[in-house]
Amino acid sequence: MDRVTSVRRPVVDTVGERLTALEREGYRATPQRRAILETMLSAGRENVTAEELCRRARAVCPTVNLATTYRTLDLLGRLGMVRRLTYGAFIVVGHRIEFYGYCAACRSAAPALQS
Numbered sequence: 001m002d003r004v005t006s007v008r009r010p011v012v013d014t015v016g017e018r019l020t021a022l023e024r025e026g027y028r029a030t031p032q033r034r035a036i037l038e039t040m041l042s043a044g045r046e047n048v049t050a051e052e053l054c055r056r057a058r059a060v061c062p063t064v065n066l067a068t069t070y071r072t073l074d075l076l077g078r079l080g081m082v083r084r085l086t087y088g089a090f091i092v093v094g095h096r097i098e099f100y101g102y103c104a105a106c107r108s109a110a111p112a113l114q115s
């Protein structure tokens with residue numbers, strides 16, 4: 001991964017202080033943001049990817065997902081609580097999106113699929 005986060009220590013040191021700072025700026029201190037902040041602070045000086053941060057935070061709050069993690073990191077970056085570090089010049093070389101489903105006949109044959 002080329003994007004990692006790092007905690008800026010001198011501003012505020014505890015989860016509570018950071019949540020208070022968020023609220024002062026008009027943002028809610030959600031359980032997901034708390035989990036992400038706790039996870040970030042527990043990483044100390046270790047630089048972790050957003051994906052790793054999400055995985056660790058999910059252990060604290062199962063409703064944390066990658067989109068929430070990125071939005072929270074973006075918000076914390078705008079407020080000067082974290083900074084983004086970029087290593088290397090990784091580029092996207094491809095992608096694939098797949099959708100799966102059932103036709104109407106198959107749905108009617110299996111009542112559990114109708115929801």
